[in-house]
Amino acid sequence: MTQVTIEDELRKSYLEYSLSVIIGRAIPDARDGLKPVHRRILYAMHELGNYYNRAYKKSARVVGDVIGKYHPHGDSAVYDALVRMAQEFSMRDPLVDGQGNFGSIDGDAAAAMRYTEARMSRLSSEFLADLDKNTVDFRDNYDNSLQEPSVLPTKVPNLLLNGTSGIAVGMATNIPPHNLGELIDGTTHLLDNPDCEISTLMKFIKGPDFPTSAMCFGGKGLEEAYHTGRGSIKIRGVLNIEERKNGMESVVITEIPYALNKSTLVEKIALLIGEGKIEGVSDLRDESDRNGIRIVIDLKRGSIADIIINQLYKFTQLETSFGINMMAVVDNRPVLLNLKSVLQCFLDHRREVVIRRTRYDLEKSEKRAHILEGLRIALDNIDEVVRIIRASKAAEEARIGLMERFELSQPQAQAILDMRLHRLTNLEHEKLLEEYAELLKRIEYFKSILEQEEVLKGVIRDELAEVKKTYATERKTKLMGHDPNDIDIEDLIPDDEVVITLSRRGYIKRTPLSNYQRQKRGGKGIAGVSTRDGDFIHTFLTTSNHQHLLLFTSKGKMFKIKVHQVPEGSRNAKGAHIANLLPLEKDESIATALSMREFSDDYFFLFVTKKGMVKRSLISLYSNCRQSGIRAVNMREDDELITVKQVGADDEIVLVTRKGTSIRFSCHDVRPMGRVASGVKGIALRSGDEVVSGVVTGDEFRTQLLTVSEGGFGKRTNIDQHRTQTRGGKGIISMRVTDKTGSVLGAIMVSQDDEVVLLTSGNKIIRMSVGEVSLVGRATQGVRLVRMDENDFVAGFDLVIDDDELDSDLETEES
Template sequence: MAPASLRGRSVENPTISIEQEIQRSYLEYSLSVIIGRAIPDVRDGLKPVHRRIMYAQHELGNTYNRAYKKSARVVGDVIGKYHPHGDSAVYDALVRMAQDFSMRDPLVDGQGNFGSIDGDSAAAMRYTEARMSRLAGEFLSDIEKNTVDFRPNYDNSLQEPEVLPTKVPNLLLNGSAGIAVGMATNIPPHNLGELIDALLYLLDHSSCSSRDLMQFIKGPDFPTGGVAYVGEGLTEAYTTGRGSVKMRGTLSVEDRGKGLESIVITEIPYAVNKSTLVEKIALLVHERRIEGISDLRDESDRRGIRIVIDLKRGTIPDIVINALYKYTALESSFGFNMMAVVDNRPQLLTLKDILAHFLEHRREVIIRRTRFDLKKAEARAHILEGLRIALDNIDAVVKTIRSSKTAQDAKQALMEQFELSDVQSQAILDMRLQRLTNMEHEKLLEEYRELLKKIEFFKSILENEDVLLGVIRDELDALKKTYATQRRTVIDDHDLSGIDIEDLIPDADVVITLSERGYIKRTAMENYSAQKRGGKGIFGVHTSDGDFILNFLVTTNHQYILLFTNRGKMHRLKVHQIPEGSRTAKGMHIANLLPLDKDEYVVASLTVRDFAADRSFLFVTRKGMVKRTHQEMYTNCRSTGIIAVNVRESDDLLQVVDVGREDEIVLVTQHGYAIRFSVADARAMGRGTAGVKGIALRSGDRVVAGVVVTPDEHKDILTVSEKGYGKRSSLDLYRLQTRGGKGIITMRTTPKTGSLIGAIMVEKDDDIIMLTSENKVIRIGAGEIRKVGRATQGVRLVSMADDGHVVGFDIVRDKQIDEARKNED
């Protein structure tokens, strides 16, 4: 407050409160920083400097299909015409718009050194060149059609747009980060295809919630890839505007041979400096906070990131990996703060709010563009109407013009004689003589008819809300088709609290079903109750038309399920990672769990608890080839899978079984033949080999099963046909042969029984679970199945409709019987 001696001054010298003046001035400064510098507009997702860079390039004609211009030229235009700030600030913004590791979809196409993910600075602006990216052109489309408001630039000498008429939901696509006075914004980038899917859904379901839109927008999609661990943090961010998700880099374990391994980092979290990350790892090794690392090197190049960490012999990779996540930026957090300017006021927005504001902006742009086009079309149609009248009365028009003394007299005479407007009369006077030809006359009439159609369409957009929404929908579809790319960041909803999820999951018996079209599910064994032989079964699994169950496994939650593809690759999951479903559920597509390539699909599966050094995997193909490889060679499975077997083009992988060197194998064919030979006959090979011949097939025959036999065990072979017939035969009836023979009869197949679909080893007290093409499951005791010789057709095990068939079966060991046996012993 002013001192007492200054109070009561006249109006010419009013007293001013210092406190109020500071408050007012600081508020104005704050708003200027918020709106004019740090916080993006919700409509185009741009801060003023980015908007001015794009508009200046547009005015320069510096588009994606023209030659590059020096960055200094662009920066000069920006600061000279629209942005009265330092050139380094403008150039830094332009550089970031060109960095593919900073922007999910860059808006500037840069040529030269524009910096690196290691934190290297860009070259000086006099050396680099730039132009707008193709996507950036969509930000300025139709700007000349009065689609947005313009305002004077800083010195009132030019006009600049208040917002760009963008077709791109840029606020979420490329995200934004900024610190203003008293507030900040931090929005991650997203995938364009997912954003457009959500916008299209919002167009049809305006009352939906942010949670509803999350079925399309799975989470952030960072340009550097990596893994985003989402959950309640993401839901909170999208529904309130604030939240947090964990980011992790992508790494794998590679075998260097001779028992040595390396951890290879190929993707790092968003906004992490790679050089700083490598230096941090080296420091941790030097301080012995991370043990077991023998060498660290950065092998990154223009093809991508590759940080190699060599491990000492005997080091467990998972321990080092967990330490990297704990002590370095390889695991980071991204805090959402979705603040944006709405109607010149900063607001915290939800996911739906941002998308709804963008759609409202597109609606306004299209309405203003349509009004502009309609006005222009009507003006042109008015002129064409006058030319049409002139051509229909050409002789009279020519006579009138020739009889006039001056052009003004001719115009006035035409207006009076043919009831034309001033514009129409002038157009007639300006018409060239060549327009009098019949061809030109037809062109004029065709143009007139097309204009009338356009006018009608423009009016329908302005008068009919459904037509307007249809235009928005068509533009979004076209944008997705042209610019959408595959997601780079993997979304994972696992909790990273450090608790081992297996500690919370009981190691219970479950059934895994995998259909031919790739749908997989896990079902508790207790859902399948025992029934009598010959029963019709209960509904087991729902599949769509043309689909059927490919693999049917009985296992436990803590085991590994190994999935082998037609390309000979192996992928590994824990059984409990497979989504649980009811008995009749369809399941989840395997592509949501595994990184399968195009045209790659699962053909065989196997469950194991660990990879024993004295055990092997035996691969069996449809054409009778077998290959044995030690299990320890499959211990380290990358997230993208590893090569398991080399499958020839004319063959298909059928089965993979767990064997010991002393075991034997019985190969069973579709036509009812079998061969028994020692596993040792197939020498151990490397992972990328094709194997040797196991059985010589007869014409038209193929292998349907590989049954592992333990020496000296007294079990039976159960064979099952496609029409529900089966039998038990003593293993002693199958003599041991040399690998590569034609085999002996194992079941007499007839049109009544149909072809064999498989075989397994059983004991009398085992339970058998079977699945039919009618999606029914039956569980029967093995003791109920008649034990007969090899060359018989067996008995009916399951009743089906005439066109039904058995598609899979497996053994269920009854734990209560095992426990009873132990008590008896």
């Protein structure tokens, strides 16, 4: 008895199992691009005589032959493979011609195999051409009762033509389909230029060509796949905009990504419309028929088709990624191949097939020429041949006599004995001599193929050209070059100065700063944002397109987007709702907005809440922000975040309250805290009061505090009049609040050369110089900045920074 350890036995058994799955089921052969089940289906149809130019046969008969003779697995697995080989939406060039219900792109299953019929497609005949000429090796089937080919002598580079996918043990393969004409061109170029680069082959083989058409974004992912064997590409469906009656539009989907279930896609779009993620759709219907795909999405009046298209690409599988993994079996082992090695494997296979076929034809021709040579001798000496035959008592004696008299071989002598009398005519004699001469030429040609490499290449080249001429079709998939995500959209967007406005009800927009003209103090202003009744602008920010826009909510969360991602609107446009950009909760609103280019370790965020709490945290803690936002500060239930400021280590902060109180203290008094800390008390509020603004000092150019009230009053005060105090005190008077001035709206640091922009609840905007605002004492009410209609109030204001070009333009206008 032989003892073995269980570990060794398990290791050996699992290795054998994995190799069986890899080579015998899941991974295709690099030479013919077929898995064993597909190869056996084609061979079984070949043995049945089930060719493209003959009658169809029941699929059940084909499946029965496959599982009974070559593939001892379940009939459903074999039938599923046969069905896929016949589906035009699954195979770039189908290998089976099916008749009956072979499934649909909606995911409908094929009819039972007893109902459908099949035969080989015309292209698949090229897979089995010359199979009877000893071109490939045969092996025993599973019970050693029959022989089957180990590979097919295909003339088609099928591994890339129809692609494949499969999951084995510890590895997988996923190869996209390609265009036959491009593959033949690339293969021919490699045949003539064995040392060519992969980049050169990519000039011929430009990318995948899917049976469902669509658009393919290759770029770096495709280059990586063709050079290394692994990479990723994006596939997009094709959407068109069609005009309807009354000026309305429809978005029509005419092509979808490869392997996408159309019915599932329509259901997903309907679900998104129902959930409100895609707005502005009045109707959705599938008008697809035998002529092609047509999914129609009718839009409501005023809906922007481009936005709907972008949402479809974002939320559905109309844009999908295809991970390329070109794993195939080479010499009975799985190998990761690049584009060149895939084509080289096919060329090596073709070279071997042509050589073996030529040897077979040469041997057969030489045998026939040998016979004809004997017949020619016999015809030249026909009288003597007849005499020898008549004098012989038996056929054996006649054969020996002919062999001795004319120095013939046994096959030659036997051929003379088998020759019919009508071959003795002069006409038959001439035919025999012509056949013999033709055979000698063919023998020379066959020998030249075997002896001269260029002649061999010529044969392969001609056969490839014939395949291309007969079977190649136009490309279906449109190649779009680089992945749109590989292109930095900011390279296409100018870094212009813009104004970001956000209304109390959450409508946000981006407007070029040049749309606002400078005016004198006390003017009526120009028409600003168009808002609904009861809505007004509460956040007004000047920034530029390439900066990050940080949006802090009343509940202490932070969202980060690029400024250029905010929808652009005209000066009097309402804008888009913030819910289209951010996943806010129902009772959550944007408290403040901040813009910056980069997150530095040298600066801090200073958070200020309505209840007077403050917190200082490193800005770098907030650089990584999820799409769903992050917790910026931990808020108490009865408190709200009102503002966030960027501060340095030596800065000071001034908190201003609604009733005109302020406190100034150093940021050093607020120790640095973690991202989700609650903070410490900044000011002790009087009853009924709350903080409305937090202002950072320390700018050597801006040393004055501009305070603005809701009634349209404002004043400048030197910051030195606000003495530094200890954090947590009650503060001092910052502005005298009266019924005329209204409550304090906020405050900012300014210089005499600055400009400010004010917005009123009546949607008026006025731009004015800070120098026109009186410089007065701390405990005064200030002067009127803007005249408003009755019941209007100032809703927001902000500083205009570094707009020299705009100043020049406005001076030109005023002159």
